[in-house]
Amino acid sequence: MSLIRLEGVTKSVSLGDDQTLEILRGVDLTVDAGEHVSIVGRSGSGKSTLLNILGLIDSATTGGQWFDETDVGRLRAGRRDRLRGAEVGFIFQQFNLLQGRTALENVMTPLLYASGSAFWRRRSIATEMLEKVGLGHRIDSMPHRLSGGEQQRVAIARALVRRPRVILADEPTGALDIETGATVMRLLDDVTSADGAALVTITHDLAVAALAARHYTLDSGVLSASISRDLPVTA
Structure with missing residues (x-):
């Protein structure tokens, strides 16, 4: 049974003067619990939009979306927000840590909205x-006292602290050197696999993408499956 399922998802925005920008075009995607999937695409390919839809931040224009067999399109905004808060963890390229808080306080932040x-x-x-x-x-260290790799590990801990079922990693190694980035990705794979979470990595880095079990490319809003040796060269 799939944890994430998209069927024929499109996203378009009106530009006025009867013009429409098509961002996503008929996207089909399934991701199972415990699976690592990578999506590679150039800037402007629709990666951020797809991430926002997968993360229940944005809604599709047409098509179907299911989260663990729940029809996301039928949920009210409040229910979507609660589902996102409980079940989805985000990891970003720029870490987005609270600079005035310790590593521990940063990781505790999502739990301020927990119950019980x-x-x-x-x-x-x-x-x-x-x-x-x-x-x-390093629990009492401020972010500016941490290396880039350590800051990213704090960001990973923060994303996982509520034990979400889906982890969305947006260019998770973009601000790191190659060796640190590889270490972070191994850590992310190990932790999410142990928790049985689905991991979706959205990146332009072919080395990062190749770590996933399944690979996709996104080009001009069209998502297609690929294998490691056929991943496209990206700018």
Whole structure:
């Protein structure tokens, strides 16, 4: 049973004067729990729009979208927001850490919106997650005191702290050197596999894309399957 399913998804916006910009064109995609899928595309190919739809931030213009067999298109805005908060974790290229907060406080932030024991145990849960990504000794460090790789690991811990079922990684190694980026991707794969989460990596980096079990390319809004040796060269 698929965790994520898109069928014939399109996204278009009106430019006025009866002109329409087609961003996504009939996208079909399924991702199972525990699976790592990569999507490669140039700037302007529609990657960000697809990420926002997968992350329940934006809605498709036409087509169907299901999350664990729930028809997303039938959900009210509030229900979508709650589903996103509980089940989707985002990892961004620029880390987006709160500069005035420690590593621990950054990772605790999503748990401020949790309920029950997760809220009351937020400090211990966040500490355990930082230990899981190898930063148990850095919990009191401010972001500017951390290396790029350490900041990205804090961002990963923050994305995973509520144990979401879907992880969306947007250019997760774009701000890192090659060696650190490879380490971060191995860590991300290990942690998400252990939790049985679906991982979708959206990138222009072919080395990062090749780490996934399945690979897709997005070109002018059209998503197509590819294999590692046939991944396109991107700018």
